[in-house]
Amino acid sequence: MSTNNQGEGGRRGRPRDAALRQRILAAAAELATREGVDVGFDRIARAAGASRTTLYRWWSSPHELLLDALLEAVQFSHETEGPGAAIETLRAQVAMAGRVLSDPVTGGALRALAAGALVDEDAQRRFQEHWLTPRRDAARLLIVQGMAEGSILKRDPDFVVDVLFAPIYHRVYFTGQPVDEELFDELIRLIAVPGQ
Amino acid sequence: MSTNNQGEGGRRGRPRDAALRQRILAAAAELATREGVDVGFDRIARAAGASRTTLYRWWSSPHELLLDALLEAVQFSHETEGPGAAIETLRAQVAMAGRVLSDPVTGGALRALAAGALVDEDAQRRFQEHWLTPRRDAARLLIVQGMAEGSILKRDPDFVVDVLFAPIYHRVYFTGQPVDEELFDELIRLIAVPGQ
Amino acid sequence: MSTNNQGEGGRRGRPRDAALRQRILAAAAELATREGVDVGFDRIARAAGASRTTLYRWWSSPHELLLDALLEAVQFSHETEGPGAAIETLRAQVAMAGRVLSDPVTGGALRALAAGALVDEDAQRRFQEHWLTPRRDAARLLIVQGMAEGSILKRDPDFVVDVLFAPIYHRVYFTGQPVDEELFDELIRLIAVPGQ
Amino acid sequence: MSTNNQGEGGRRGRPRDAALRQRILAAAAELATREGVDVGFDRIARAAGASRTTLYRWWSSPHELLLDALLEAVQFSHETEGPGAAIETLRAQVAMAGRVLSDPVTGGALRALAAGALVDEDAQRRFQEHWLTPRRDAARLLIVQGMAEGSILKRDPDFVVDVLFAPIYHRVYFTGQPVDEELFDELIRLIAVPGQ
DNA sequence: TTCTAAGCGAGACGGTACGTCCCGTCTTGAC
DNA sequence: GTCAAGACGGGACGTACCGTCTCGCTTAGAA
Numbered sequence: 001m002s003t004n005n006q007g008e009g010g011r012r013g014r015p016r017d018a019a020l021r022q023r024i025l026a027a028a029a030e031l032a033t034r035e036g037v038d039v040g041f042d043r044i045a046r047a048a049g050a051s052r053t054t055l056y057r058w059w060s061s062p063h064e065l066l067l068d069a070l071l072e073a074v075q076f077s078h079e080t081e082g083p084g085a086a087i088e089t090l091r092a093q094v095a096m097a098g099r100v101l102s103d104p105v106t107g108g109a110l111r112a113l114a115a116g117a118l119v120d121e122d123a124q125r126r127f128q129e130h131w132l133t134p135r136r137d138a139a140r141l142l143i144v145q146g147m148a149e150g151s152i153l154k155r156d157p158d159f160v161v162d163v164l165f166a167p168i169y170h171r172v173y174f175t176g177q178p179v180d181e182e183l184f185d186e187l188i189r190l191i192a193v194p195g196q
Numbered sequence: 197m198s199t200n201n202q203g204e205g206g207r208r209g210r211p212r213d214a215a216l217r218q219r220i221l222a223a224a225a226e227l228a229t230r231e232g233v234d235v236g237f238d239r240i241a242r243a244a245g246a247s248r249t250t251l252y253r254w255w256s257s258p259h260e261l262l263l264d265a266l267l268e269a270v271q272f273s274h275e276t277e278g279p280g281a282a283i284e285t286l287r288a289q290v291a292m293a294g295r296v297l298s299d300p301v302t303g304g305a306l307r308a309l310a311a312g313a314l315v316d317e318d319a320q321r322r323f324q325e326h327w328l329t330p331r332r333d334a335a336r337l338l339i340v341q342g343m344a345e346g347s348i349l350k351r352d353p354d355f356v357v358d359v360l361f362a363p364i365y366h367r368v369y370f371t372g373q374p375v376d377e378e379l380f381d382e383l384i385r386l387i388a389v390p391g392q
Numbered sequence: 393m394s395t396n397n398q399g400e401g402g403r404r405g406r407p408r409d410a411a412l413r414q415r416i417l418a419a420a421a422e423l424a425t426r427e428g429v430d431v432g433f434d435r436i437a438r439a440a441g442a443s444r445t446t447l448y449r450w451w452s453s454p455h456e457l458l459l460d461a462l463l464e465a466v467q468f469s470h471e472t473e474g475p476g477a478a479i480e481t482l483r484a485q486v487a488m489a490g491r492v493l494s495d496p497v498t499g500g501a502l503r504a505l506a507a508g509a510l511v512d513e514d515a516q517r518r519f520q521e522h523w524l525t526p527r528r529d530a531a532r533l534l535i536v537q538g539m540a541e542g543s544i545l546k547r548d549p550d551f552v553v554d555v556l557f558a559p560i561y562h563r564v565y566f567t568g569q570p571v572d573e574e575l576f577d578e579l580i581r582l583i584a585v586p587g588q
Numbered sequence: 589m590s591t592n593n594q595g596e597g598g599r600r601g602r603p604r605d606a607a608l609r610q611r612i613l614a615a616a617a618e619l620a621t622r623e624g625v626d627v628g629f630d631r632i633a634r635a636a637g638a639s640r641t642t643l644y645r646w647w648s649s650p651h652e653l654l655l656d657a658l659l660e661a662v663q664f665s666h667e668t669e670g671p672g673a674a675i676e677t678l679r680a681q682v683a684m685a686g687r688v689l690s691d692p693v694t695g696g697a698l699r700a701l702a703a704g705a706l707v708d709e710d711a712q713r714r715f716q717e718h719w720l721t722p723r724r725d726a727a728r729l730l731i732v733q734g735m736a737e738g739s740i741l742k743r744d745p746d747f748v749v750d751v752l753f754a755p756i757y758h759r760v761y762f763t764g765q766p767v768d769e770e771l772f773d774e775l776i777r778l779i780a781v782p783g784q
Numbered sequence: 785t786t787c788t789a790a791g792c793g794a795g796a797c798g799g800t801a802c803g804t805c806c807c808g809t810c811t812t813g814a815c
Numbered sequence: 816g817t818c819a820a821g822a823c824g825g826g827a828c829g830t831a832c833c834g835t836c837t838c839g840c841t842t843a844g845a846a
Contacts, residue, residue, distance in 0.1 A: 011812080011813080011820085011821085012812070012813055012814080012819070012820045012821070013811075013812060013813085013819080013820035013821025013822065014810065014811040014812055014820080014821055014822045014823080015811075015812065015821090015822075016821090016822065017822070017823075020822095020823085036315070036316075037314055037315045038315055040800095040801060040802075041801090041802080041803085042800085042801060042802080043801095050823085050824080051823060051824040051825065052802095052803090052824090052825090053804090053805095053823075053824070053825080054822080054823060054824075056803070056804085057822080057823085111314055114314055114369075114370070115311050115314035115315050117369070117370060118233055118307055118308075118310055118311035118314065118369055119232065119233045119234055119311050120232075124370070124372075127370070128370070128371065128372070132370060132371060136371075153386075155382060155386075156382065158373065159363075159379070159382050162363035162366055162367065162371075162373075163359060163363055163383075163386065165366070166362040166363040166365070166366035166367075167355075167358040167359060167362040167363075169362070169366060169370070170358055170361070170362035170365060170366065171358065171362075173310075173313075173314055174310070174313060174320070174323070174324070174328060174365070175324065175328060175332075175358075176320075176324075177354065177358075183355070186351060186352065186355050187359075190349075190351075190359065190386060190387075191386075208788075208789045208790065208843080208844060208845075209788080209789040209790020209791065209842075209843070209844085210789080210790050210791045210792080210841065210842035210843055210844095211790085211791080211842075211843070212790090212791065213791070213792075216791095216792085236831095236832060236833075237832085237833080237834090238831085238832055238833075239832090246792085246793085247792060247793040247794070247795095248793090248794095248833095248834090249791095249792070249793070249794085249795095249835095249836095250791080250792060250793075252834075252835085253791080253792085403794085403795085403838080403839085404793070404794045404795070404838070404839055404840080405793080405794035405795025405796065405837075405838060405839085406794080406795055406796045406797080406836060406837040406838055407795090407796075407837075407838065408795090408796065408797095409796070409797075412796095412797085428707070428708075429706055429707045430707055432826095432827060432828075433827085433828080433829090434826085434827060434828080435827095442797085442798080443797060443798040443799065444798090444799090444828095444829090445797075445798070445799075445830090445831095446796080446797060446798075448829070448830085449796080449797085503706055506706055506761075506762070507703050507706035507707050509761070509762060510625055510699055510702055510703035510706065510761055511624070511625045511626055511703050512624075516762070516764075519762070520762070520763065520764075524762060524763060528763075547774060547778075548774065550765065551755075551771070551774050554755040554758055554759065554763075554765075555751060555755060555775075555778065557758075558754040558755040558757070558758035558759075559747075559750040559751060559754040559755075561754070561758060561762075562750055562753070562754035562757060562758065563750065563754075565702075565705075565706055566702070566705060566712070566715070566716070566720060566757070567716065567720060567724075567750075568712075568716075569746065569750075575747070578743060578744065578747050579751075582741075582743075582751065582778065582779075583778075602815065602816050602817040602818075603816085603817080604816085604817070604818095605817075605818075608817095608818085628806060628807075629806090629807080629808090630805090630806060630807075631806090638818085638819085639818060639819045639820070639821095640807095640808090640819095640820095641809095641810095641817095641818070641819070641820085641821095642817080642818060642819080644808075644809085645817080645818085
């Protein structure tokens with residue numbers, strides 16, 4: 001991960017080129033979407049007009065780079081307090097997941113990240129830590145809240161998270177079935193307490 | 197896919213070496229599990245004591261080879277008639293999926309196949325056609341039957357298939373959570389008509 | 393060194409491309425002369441229209457390659473019997489050394505080989521073994537013979553070899569002074585028994 | 589070459605760090621001897637505890653730096669007047685050359701300088717101008733003097749210089765033969781008028 | 785038997801990407 | 816003005832696979 005140690009005060013050497021960093025992240029996401037999932041430093045560097053050496057200086061693998069790119073692109077809001085009831089905010093999260101996975105820009109990067117996670121153990125750990133876990137945690141909070149409110153079936157919260165999100169990943173990554181509002185509705189309906 | 201054109205009768209030249217084919221399939225599955233997902237013809241050939249040329253003659257990519265290896269390893273039974281009710285047979289199918297995904301031998305190959313599907317479009321098509329679709333079809337049949345019997349909630353059958361199987365793939369491929377009998381029970385319970 | 397194991401009988405795989413080998417050797421010598429001493433596999437491969445991989449298959453360093461190229465270019469004759477007296481044949485050898493060192497084709501390769509020998513210990517050993525020693529041995533033979541005949545001063549033969557050849561290398565490699573017939577005459581005159 | 593523009597008086601900015609310069613020169617010579625001939629600014633800087641920028645400020649190549657280092661290390665005495673006859677002083681010069689070339693400290697640097705001269709034209713010019721020519725001039729003076737005295741054979745003085753020094757370089761750089769008092773004696777004996 | 789088609793191993797070849805190392809230039813802050 | 820720190824582009828390195836190709840040997844049914 002690109003450790004951004006420019007924090008406090010006057011660093012000594014030549015300062016890092018921020019614009020270049022942006023160009024690299026953008027090029028990586030763009031390539032993952034357009035050219036396909038198998039992105040290497042070589043092509044990213046060429047596309048960004050940067051030197052391969054520079055990429056190696058800041059990231060130890062294309063997977064790390066793509067993760068950075070994705071995280072900056074989505075600007076995940078950790079707010080879990082929606083205006084309405086817990087189950088409504090939860091539906092919004094589910095829908096957001098579907099949209100990010102389907103989006104031409106973020107979707108390509110995410111698919112590459114998932115493929116990397118399947119291939120490499122470190123990549124899987126990174127993918128979990130920086131992408132999956134934060135989102136699962138946010139969802140779990142709402143689920144527990146919904147259970148307390150009586151609007152969500154009382155099950156293992158982690159299991160409920162799986163039921164809500166796994167089908168979305170599955171459709172986008174493997175079956176190619178539609179990911180639309182109807183799906184989100186059905187998912188929520190499945191874990192909601194009936195007759196509410 | 198290994199076009200097995202030995203069908204009818206006396207072909208002219210030297211007959212294909214069946215034992216060799218088995219060694220290759222076994223080596224491929226074994227490598228995918230032990231060495232990791234990124235298997236190439238080179239290493240498979242070396243591990244099987246075969247020549248790279250021979251692999252290229254019969255398969256056009258490691259993905260195809262692995263698919264062959266997997267399909268022969270699992271011997272999928274297309275029987276949908278179980279001894280009991282539809283929902284019981286369905287649970288057996290869900291459990292079987294979980295076991296195949298977790299099994300050290302078949303699990304490795306499957307993970308490699310999934311990774312390939314994420315990377316390459318052709319691979320995704322193959323993976324669907326030969327692995328996912330047959331299993332989804334079998335499950336859908338039982339689901340429709342269960343709905344008619346009144347034991348399964350009336351929803352879009354394809355949606356129910358996703359709910360039952362996607363969490364399993366998700367746990368094995370991404371989150372690493374346990375895939376056990378309890379999970380299978382919860383999955384079935386979620387789509388079963390309550391108070392049955 | 394390119395081990396040419398095509399000797400006896402029917403080898404199994406695809407046979408080595410002899411023409412390609414020649415193109416590579418020629419390109420290497422040509423580059424060493426024209427572009428300068430610092431030749432790498434990269435540029436040789438490009439110049440020869442070959443793949444870098446192929447060069448690595450046959451030689452483990454540009455130094456080895458250049459040595460091969462040189463040895464095939466000069467076709468050193470190990471004959472020490474000249475038509476005339478020993479000292480005459482010796483003079484011919486001295487002159488030949490001067491010509492090979494000054495020649496635009498062989499000279500470039502030799503300069504590169506010498507530079508390599510100065511930098512790397514293995515290269516120095518190779519350079520001695522395949523270039524210097526054979527030529528020194530041939531000269532020493534004549535020198536001993538000349539001493540017996542009474543035409544050459546009685547000194548340590550190795551010392552005489554140095555005196556005859558070192559000035560030539562020195563002029564070509566370091567001082568840039570002329571290497572001509574006059575020099576050869578003076579060298580021979582210096583080690584000849586006077587009044588002969 | 590390190591342009592030493594500290595000559596007269598009050599320069600404006602921070603004065604050059606003389607101790608640092610010494611550390612750099614020492615580190616360069618030491619590295620050339622210990623690590624091998626292929627020395628770059630990078631390693632020299634690290635070894636001297638200096639910044640690469642500083643090296644680039646004062647020298648335009650490692651070759652120049654090494655030349656500086658060598659010239660300061662040997663403190664060549666341009667005195668040609670020895671206590672005895674010309675030929676004795678000449679022998680002392682020959683012996684000195686042998687010692688400098690064999691010395692672990694100066695020898696490494698010299699070998700690197702020679703290698704550089706073989707590779708690069710500018711380096712060769714520098715090597716001649718600052719190393720070879722001054723020494724050759726001093727020797728030539730003595731040789732001419734010796735010829736007038738009748739103690740040295742009447743030949744082209746430059747040729748005699750070659751005969752005296754080239755074998756030494758040749759042995760150290762290429763053949764690895766011993767460079768000892770016996771060799772010096774033989775060299776002098778060869779160009780001396782016999783029966784003196 | 786001989787002929788001929790196919791299977792198979794061995795290995796050459798061009799090509800692409802990899803991760804590393806060093807180079808030379810540059811931009812900054814501190815002294 | 817000197818120096819250290821460090822970013823950056825660039826080039827070559829040696830390695831690992833990839834996909835294609837040209838061979839020779841083997842196996843078997845067909846002529």
